[in-house]
Structures are given as structure tokens and as C-alpha cells.
Amino acid sequence: xxxxxxxxxxxxxxxxxxxxxxxxxxxxxxxxxxxxxxxxxxxxxxxxxxxxxxxxxxxxxxxxxxxxxxxxxxxxxxxxxxxxxxxxxxxxxxxxxxxxxxxxxxxxxxxxxxxxxxxxxxxxxxxxxxxxxxxxxxxxxxxxxxxxxxxxxxxxxxxxxxxxxxxxxxxxxxxxxxxxxxxxxxxxxxxxxxxxxxxxxxxxxxxxxxxxxxxxxxxxxxxxxxxxxxxxxxxxxxxxxxxxxxxxxxxx
Amino acid sequence: xxxxxxxxxxxxxxxxxxxxxxxxxxxxxxxxxxxxxxxxxxxxxxxxxxxxxxxxxxxxxxxxxxxxxxxxxxxxxxxxxxxxxxxxxxxxxxxxxxxxxxxxxxxxxxxxxxxxxxxxxxxxxxxxxxxxxxxxxxxxxxxxxxxxxxxxxxxxxxxxxxxxxxxxxxxxxxxxxxxxxxxxxxxxxxxxxxxxxxxxxxxxxxxxxxxxxxxxxxxxxxxxxxxxxxxxxxxxxxxxxxxxxxxxxxxxxxxxxxxxxxxxxxxxxxxxxxxxxxxxxx
Numbered sequence: 001x002x003x004x005x006x007x008x009x010x011x012x013x014x015x016x017x018x019x020x021x022x023x024x025x026x027x028x029x030x031x032x033x034x035x036x037x038x039x040x041x042x043x044x045x046x047x048x049x050x051x052x053x054x055x056x057x058x059x060x061x062x063x064x065x066x067x068x069x070x071x072x073x074x075x076x077x078x079x080x081x082x083x084x085x086x087x088x089x090x091x092x093x094x095x096x097x098x099x100x101x102x103x104x105x106x107x108x109x110x111x112x113x114x115x116x117x118x119x120x121x122x123x124x125x126x127x128x129x130x131x132x133x134x135x136x137x138x139x140x141x142x143x144x145x146x147x148x149x150x151x152x153x154x155x156x157x158x159x160x161x162x163x164x165x166x167x168x169x170x171x172x173x174x175x176x177x178x179x180x181x182x183x184x185x186x187x188x189x190x191x192x193x194x195x196x197x198x199x200x201x202x203x204x205x206x207x208x209x210x211x212x213x214x215x216x217x218x219x220x221x222x223x224x225x226x227x228x229x230x231x232x233x234x235x236x237x238x239x240x241x242x243x244x245x246x247x248x249x250x251x252x
Numbered sequence: 253x254x255x256x257x258x259x260x261x262x263x264x265x266x267x268x269x270x271x272x273x274x275x276x277x278x279x280x281x282x283x284x285x286x287x288x289x290x291x292x293x294x295x296x297x298x299x300x301x302x303x304x305x306x307x308x309x310x311x312x313x314x315x316x317x318x319x320x321x322x323x324x325x326x327x328x329x330x331x332x333x334x335x336x337x338x339x340x341x342x343x344x345x346x347x348x349x350x351x352x353x354x355x356x357x358x359x360x361x362x363x364x365x366x367x368x369x370x371x372x373x374x375x376x377x378x379x380x381x382x383x384x385x386x387x388x389x390x391x392x393x394x395x396x397x398x399x400x401x402x403x404x405x406x407x408x409x410x411x412x413x414x415x416x417x418x419x420x421x422x423x424x425x426x427x428x429x430x431x432x433x434x435x436x437x438x439x440x441x442x443x444x445x446x447x448x449x450x451x452x453x454x455x456x457x458x459x460x461x462x463x464x465x466x467x468x469x470x471x472x473x474x475x476x477x478x479x480x481x482x483x484x485x486x487x488x489x490x491x492x493x494x495x496x497x498x499x500x501x502x503x504x505x506x507x508x509x510x511x512x513x514x515x516x517x518x519x520x521x522x523x524x525x526x527x528x529x530x531x532x533x534x
Binding site for chain 2: 051082098111112
């Protein structure tokens with residue numbers, strides 16, 4: 001099941017650049033939340049701060065409190081533990097090219113030392129079914145490389161891989177921006193399915209996409225969270241002038 | 253007019269490229285052909301089963317040198333490959349921008365250009381002089397030191413070609429960094445790293461100079477790492493500069509066997525490494 005995310009006074013820097021300024025936000029469990037805003041506004045940095053992926057960049061640092069469920073991710077656990085509970089799907093599909101489809105899905109468990117073959121088989125099948133990919137790949141699970149399937153399939157494989165470690169939260173950083181419209185529609189359907197079981201945070205450039213999949217939407221601009229609320233309200237009756245300018249296409 | 257010029261330029265460049273290829277290939281093929289012509293006639297079963305015959309006697313072989321080369325190269329690979337890959341991993345994954353990383357990279361580049369005889373002298377000073385006797389072990393160490401820089405730099409370069417996104421995928425799954433390096437980065441870069449190891453192996457397999465005063469050579473069987481041991485390049489060297497026709501013929505045969513051994517081992521590693529490859533992977 002998904003859990004709530006509480007963000008208090010989150011600030012982030014890349015070197016000297018202050019990329020996130022005093023972000024305060026409550027993301028409800030088992031809903032999809034969209035983050036929109038122009039390029040460079042800090043929305044990708046924000047999701048990376050939610051599973052401490054920003055720490056893989058040596059010049060990045062973050063301050064503030066992020067509570068996911070009942071754990072304070074900067075105090076109570078290591079980045080490795082955090083990332084097992086908070087899955088991530090990236091902008092470009094990034095399957096492991098040397099691994100089979102099966103091993104890609106099983107990698108999160110296998111590379112953490114889990115070896116029970118019967119359980120692995122079950123997890124791989126369940127995850128691929130959840131990612132709506134099972135029927136397309138079930139005959140080539142161990143024969144084909146994760147890099148040999150189409151881009152849209154690769155992205156669903158990456159979603160299956162993230163689901164296999166049974167996370168509570170799924171972060172998606174522009175998961176469909178590198179895909180064609182048909183594959184994009186499949187990813188959106190999938191988000192719709194998955195949000196009953198996971199808390200989903202999706203960064204997107206595509207405002208229609210935000211409107212289609214997310215109950216709540218946040219608008220970022222130059223490192224600040226300008227407005228956060230029901231998607232319906234943000235898109236029809238925003239309270240901030242800057243949000244209105246952005247969604248009506250006046251800038252960004 | 254301009255299209256005429258373009259097509260003329262195109263033909264010129266293509267011809268030049270083909271010519272350079274021929275210039276490179278002719279001596280290579282000539283050497284291999286001459287080696288086959290001179291060496292094959294002296295190859296017989298005895299060459300592979302007998303130790304060298306005493307001076308003045310006909311026959312004899314290089315069985316001990318073939319095995320000796322195998323022992324020295326095996327030892328060199330056992331020492332050189334892990335150290336070389338380890339240093340390459342440090343450079344690519346941990347040492348970015350650090351002083352130690354820069355020092356290792358610089359040392360590897362310098363070491364790559366050091367003449368092989370100097371490697372032999374180093375192993376002589378470090379091991380032979382201390383132990384007061386020549387040994388197979390000293391020969392293996394000398395060749396291992398020669399292998400390390402090539403392997404280190406290839407490993408570093410191959411790891412640098414692994415997309416950042418692939419590492420991120422692993423870290424994002426909560427896989428620890430050391431595990432990501434071993435099971436994702438190294439695995440993705442493995443074809444290139446194996447090529448680097450094979451290049452280093454092939455290069456040292458024919459080295460004579462580093463073995464002259466380390467492994468030293470031996471006319472008899474020896475399997476003791478602590479004793480002087482025969483090696484094909486050494487045996488070829490001794491026979492080639494000797495005044496006897498019989499030894500000259502054996503030297504040709506030895507050179508042919510040495511090249512064949514290198515080609516067979518490189519091919520075997522390739523086949524073995526490709527066996528687990530998947531459809532559509534890299």
C-alpha cells in the first residue's frame with residue numbers, strides 16, 4: 001500500500017545554485033500527484049530529493065524534512081534502504097542492456113542477495129503483469145535482452161523492475177516524454193491502474209497528461225512551489241497569476 | 253562541376269584508405285606466411301613432447317618451453333588482470349577528480365611506455381636479487397606489471413562508456429554502489445574489458461626481454477615456481493642466435509607455435525565470453 005509524503009522546508013542546491021526554495025507539500029497516499037513547470041524549475045530535483053537520488057551527484061545537497069509514511073528519510077535510514085521503498089522511473093528507458101528481460105525485473109531482488117527461484121519467478125510474472133507487459137514478453141523472458149524490445153516496452157519494463165521490489169511510492173520523472181503517443185497512452189493507463197496500490201508522483205511537461213492521470217497538481221517555477229491543489233482547480237481556476245500564465249501558454 | 257570535384261575527392265580518399273590498408277596488411281601476411289613456410293616443416297610430434305636435445309644431437313623439442321610459457325602467462329594473468337581491473341574501476345567509479353586518481357592514471361600511462369627490459373630489471377631487483385635465484389615467479393611478476401597499465405586504462409575507458417542512466421537505474425532500485433559497480437557497470441562494459449585483457453595478454457606473451465633475467469630459461473622440465481623455467485620466447489631467442497642450422501629450424505617452429513598459442517587462447521576467450529550473450533544485447 002502507498003503512504004503519505006510530507007515535505008517541510010525543503011531546500012536544495014547544486015553547487016552554488018539554489019534550485020529548491022522552501023518547499024512545503026503534502027502528497028496523499030494512493031493518489032497520483034503531478035508536478036508541472038517549465039524546464040529548470042526544480043521539479044526533477046524535487047523528486048530526486050524524495051528518494052535521495054540527488055546524492056549520487058557529488059555537488060548536490062538538500063536540507064529540510066521529508067517524511068515518507070512514518071520515516072524521516074534524511075534521518076532514519078540510509079539512501080539504499082530509502083530507494084528500496086521509493087521506486088523511481090526515469091525520463092529515458094534505462095533497462096540493463098546485458099541482462100535478460102527476466103533478470104531486469106528480478107535485478108532489485110537478485111542484486112540484493114535474494115535467491116529463491118520460485119519466489120523470483122512469481123515476482124517477475126506479477127510485476128510484468130502489473131506493468132501490462134507480460135503478454136508481450138512472456139515467451140522471451142530469458143532469451144531477449146532488456147535493450148532489445150521497443151522504447152515503450154522498455155519503459156514498462158523499467159516500471160515492472162521498480163514494482164518488483166514492492167515499493168510504497170513510485171516516482172516518475174517525465175516517464176513518457178521519450179515515447180510515441182501510443183506508448184504514452186499505455187503508460188498513462190498504467191499509472192491509472194497503479195495508483196490504487198502506490199503513491200505516485202509524476203513529473204511531466206505535458207499538461208494534458210497531468211490533467212488525465214493526476215488528482216493533485218503542483219506548479220513549480222524557478223525553484224519555488226507556486227501553487228498546489230486539485231488538478232481540476234489548477235487547470236480551470238488557478239489562484240496564482242503565474243500558474244494561469246503558464247497553463248494558458250503565455251510563457252514556459 | 254562541384255559534384256565532379258566531390259566525387260573525385262571521394263574516390264581519392266577511398267583509394268588512399270584502401271592503399272593504407274594494403275600497406276599495413278602486406279607485411280603482416282608476409283610475416284605469417286614466411287613463418288608458416290619456415291616453421292611448419294620443422295614441426296613434428298617430438299617438438300611438442302620432447303625437451304631440447306643436447307648440442308650436437310638431432311631432434312628434441314620445446315615441450316618444456318610451451319608448458320613454461322603457459323605457467324608464466326597464467327601467473328601473470330592471475331596477478332595482472334585483477335590488479336589492472338581493480339585500478340580501472342577505482343579510476344572510473346571512485347577516483348574522479350581525486351589526487352590519487354590522477355596519480356594512478358599518470359603512472360599507468362608512464363608505465364605503458366616503459367621499455368620491457370626495464371620491467372625485467374625491476375623484477376630482477378625486487379625478487380631475483382632478494383631471493384638470490386632466478387624463478388618462474390619473478391618472470392610472471394615482470395609480465396604482470398607489463399599487463400597492468402593496458403588493462404587499467406581500457407577498464408577505465410570502457411566503464412566511462414556505460415551510460416549514466418544505467419547506473420542510476422541500479423542505484424534507484426536500492427542496490428548498493430559496490431554491487432552496482434560489479435553487477436551492472438562492469439558487466440555492461442565486460443566485452444571491452446575482456447578485449448583489453450586479451451590485448452595485454454597477447455602483448456606480453458611474446459616478450460623476451462623481461463624474462464631474460466627473471467625466468468631465465470631452462471633446458472629441462474620444471475614446474476616449480478621458485479626455479480628457473482623455460483619459456484618459448486626465451487628458447488626462440490637462444491636458438492635463433494645459435495650457430496646451428498637444426499636450432500634455427502626449431503626456432504622457426506617455436507615462433508609459429510607461439511603465435512598459434514596466442515591466437516588460440518584469444519579465440520577461446522572470445523567464444524567463452526560470447527556464450528552467455530543474449531539476443532539484441534550489446
